[in-house]
Amino acid sequence: MKIAMIGTGYVGLVSGVCFSDFGHDIVCVDKDPRKIEMLERGEVPIFEPGLDRLMAKNVEAGRLTFTRDLKAAIAGADAVFIAVGTPTRRGDGHADLTYVMAAAEEIAKAADHYMVIVTKSTVPVGTNRKVAEVVRAANPDLDFDVASNPEFLREGAAIDDFMKPDRVVVGVQTDRAAKVMEEIYRPLYLRDFPIVTTDLESAEMIKYAANAFLATKITFINEIAALCEKVGADVKMVSKGMGMDGRIGNKFLHAGPGYGGSCFPKDTKALARIGQEHGQPMQITEAVIKVNEEVKRRMIDKLRDLCGGSFNGKTVAVLGVTFKPNTDDMRDAPSLTIVPALVGGGARVRVTDPQGRHEGEALLPGVTWEPDPYAATAHADLLVILTEWNEFRALDLARIANGMSTRRMADLRNIYSAEDAAEAGFDAYDSIGRQGHGTDISA
Numbered sequence: 001m002k003i004a005m006i007g008t009g010y011v012g013l014v015s016g017v018c019f020s021d022f023g024h025d026i027v028c029v030d031k032d033p034r035k036i037e038m039l040e041r042g043e044v045p046i047f048e049p050g051l052d053r054l055m056a057k058n059v060e061a062g063r064l065t066f067t068r069d070l071k072a073a074i075a076g077a078d079a080v081f082i083a084v085g086t087p088t089r090r091g092d093g094h095a096d097l098t099y100v101m102a103a104a105e106e107i108a109k110a111a112d113h114y115m116v117i118v119t120k121s122t123v124p125v126g127t128n129r130k131v132a133e134v135v136r137a138a139n140p141d142l143d144f145d146v147a148s149n150p151e152f153l154r155e156g157a158a159i160d161d162f163m164k165p166d167r168v169v170v171g172v173q174t175d176r177a178a179k180v181m182e183e184i185y186r187p188l189y190l191r192d193f194p195i196v197t198t199d200l201e202s203a204e205m206i207k208y209a210a211n212a213f214l215a216t217k218i219t220f221i222n223e224i225a226a227l228c229e230k231v232g233a234d235v236k237m238v239s240k241g242m243g244m245d246g247r248i249g250n251k252f253l254h255a256g257p258g259y260g261g262s263c264f265p266k267d268t269k270a271l272a273r274i275g276q277e278h279g280q281p282m283q284i285t286e287a288v289i290k291v292n293e294e295v296k297r298r299m300i301d302k303l304r305d306l307c308g309g310s311f312n313g314k315t316v317a318v319l320g321v322t323f324k325p326n327t328d329d330m331r332d333a334p335s336l337t338i339v340p341a342l343v344g345g346g347a348r349v350r351v352t353d354p355q356g357r358h359e360g361e362a363l364l365p366g367v368t369w370e371p372d373p374y375a376a377t378a379h380a381d382l383l384v385i386l387t388e389w390n391e392f393r394a395l396d397l398a399r400i401a402n403g404m405s406t407r408r409m410a411d412l413r414n415i416y417s418a419e420d421a422a423e424a425g426f427d428a429y430d431s432i433g434r435q436g437h438g439t440d441i442s443a
Contacts (some may be wrong), residue, residue, distance in 0.1 A: 003025070004029060004077045005019070006029050007030060009083065013046065015083060017054050021054060022184075024063065026063060027065050027067060028066045042055070042059065042316070046348075047328040049248070051158070052379055071110040079147075082120060093273045097130075100121055104134045108144075114144060116145045119148050121148070122150060122208075122266070124274050128147070132146045147200075148170070148203035149170055150206065164193070168196065169207070182195075210400060215250050216285070217251075218258075220431075222256065222292075224255075234434045239255070244412070254414070257334040257338065258295040260331065261331055302430050305409045306430055307347075314346075316348070316381065317387045324387065340364070351368065353387065353389070356387075373391075385416075412431070414432055418431070
């Protein structure tokens with residue numbers, strides 16, 4: 001089948017590349033000439049493990065091309081996917097649909113044959129019906145269907161998520177559209193991956209409900225971690241015991257400095273706004289949003305306590321600034337709250353991250369970037385582990401401690417233990433939700 005993918009951001013590019021690997025003829029469209037030029041040179045504008053190789057393979061096979069010409073891209077296309085950004089709108093927390101509706105109108109004006117217009121972007125309930133209205137207004141004679149096909153890609157594992165999904169969700173109004181979508185996902189049907197075919201509104205809601213629930217699990221365990229610190233329990237053991245219950249599961253039960261990224265902050269806010277607009281407040285989701293911000297602020301208090309009550313004049317080494325490992329994404333990362341608090345408090349902040357510098361230089365002014373953890377921690381007063389990159393899981397802690405002016409560690413991802421830190425020569429160690437947190441371990 002021929003498919004046009006409108007937008008070469010994270011979702012659009014990964015989806016386009018993976019669809020081409022299914023054997024479809026894919027044309028990826030973007031208005032940004034720099035992006036198209038990069039892609040035509042074989043350069044990937046985002047960091048996603050394995051994406052560069054898969055893209056090169058399908059370009060070479062002739063199944064994947066890139067263009068700025070939308071009209072040419074949709075000529076003869078069976079389906080056109082809209083995969084443009086839906087950022088949080090300032091002032092009200094709703095998803096900004098400007099780019100979605102603009103793409104729908106542009107598709108309508110350029111189209112001259114039947115096609116399925118598929119929304120891949122995360123959009124509020126009711127958006128696909130509005131897309132249909134926009135298309136009809138722009139081209140009343142066009143024969144088309146709309147479909148909702150929300151993405152469930154985890155940054156850092158997106159290719160596996162696309163090729164081996166927990167489920168594919170498809171919202172349609174007609175059998176004709178359902179058959180087109182079935183053909184598009186035929187490789188997954190043949191391998192018995194679950195395909196949920198439903199109505200437009202249910203498909204749209206599934207995406208928001210899933211992300212809000214996962215954000216709730218993260219926030220719940222972070223609140224439990226705070227209580228564990230008060231009562232002397234170990235959140236890692238609590239998470240393990242909870243996760244063994246098949247009704248709960250062990251995923252998303254790792255205490256940390258709060259969730260971030262491109263999905264959870266945006267989608268929880270959007271879901272809360274949808275509830276408000278329909279007179280059905282999403283009280284749990286609203287609480288999750290509030291508590292997640294409090295978690296980040298609580299991390300700042302931990303660091304301040306380790307610095308003796310003040311950041312002023314201290315040198316702090318921060319390991320990891322992306323919202324999670326295996327991505328260069330900084331959107332709503334905890335570092336964007338924590339690092340500015342350090343700098344604002346008078347600390348000299350050194351940062352290292354395997355992929356975060358490209359975005360981080362503009363987002364984290366006033367910090368010094370270092371090539372590795374050992375350079376970052378030299379003569380530092382505090383070590384902060386903020387993102388659990390694999391590169392940070394097996395550090396030579398004794399080497400780091402010996403090079404620091406004050407041997408203090410804040411392990412905000414619970415990678416190490418107080419025993420590890422003490423054995424390496426650290427004088428103080430704090431983590432999240434574990435016994436002995438914040439304790440002087442020099443004795």
